[in-house]
Amino acid sequence: MSSKILLKTIKEYQKSIEENAQIKLARNAAARGEITDLAMDWEAFRRIDHTFSEMVSGQLEVTNQKSSGRCWGFAGLNLFRIYLGRKYNLKQFEFSQSYFMFWD
Numbered sequence: 001m002s003s004k005i006l007l008k009t010i011k012e013y014q015k016s017i018e019e020n021a022q023i024k025l026a027r028n029a030a031a032r033g034e035i036t037d038l039a040m041d042w043e044a045f046r047r048i049d050h051t052f053s054e055m056v057s058g059q060l061e062v063t064n065q066k067s068s069g070r071c072w073g074f075a076g077l078n079l080f081r082i083y084l085g086r087k088y089n090l091k092q093f094e095f096s097q098s099y100f101m102f103w104d
Contacts, residue, residue, distance in 0.1 A: 060082060063078060063081075063097065074097060081094065081095060
């Protein structure tokens with residue numbers, strides 16, 4: 001395709017965009033919002049059943065990452081702790097999260 005985009009055409013597009021409230025709203029949302037929030041299908045999200053289907057009970061207290069950004073590591077270690085606590089009848093046992101994260 002060898003046709004040119006004329007300056008006049010660009011100005012017409014800009015003018016039509018400036019006059020369109022929906023486009024302004026979408027542009028502002030895209031510029032200031034998270035793309036994952038903008039692309040989210042909230043109707044589909046509302047239809048999801050967010051009820052837990054499995055309960056994990058153990059004798060050991062779960063450890064708390066305290067917003068350190070290591071939630072998946074802590075979750076995995078906590079599940080393994082519950083397994084070992086049951087198997088070896090441990091009342092108190094905790095893995096070293098620092099050691100685990102060092103080797104991650």
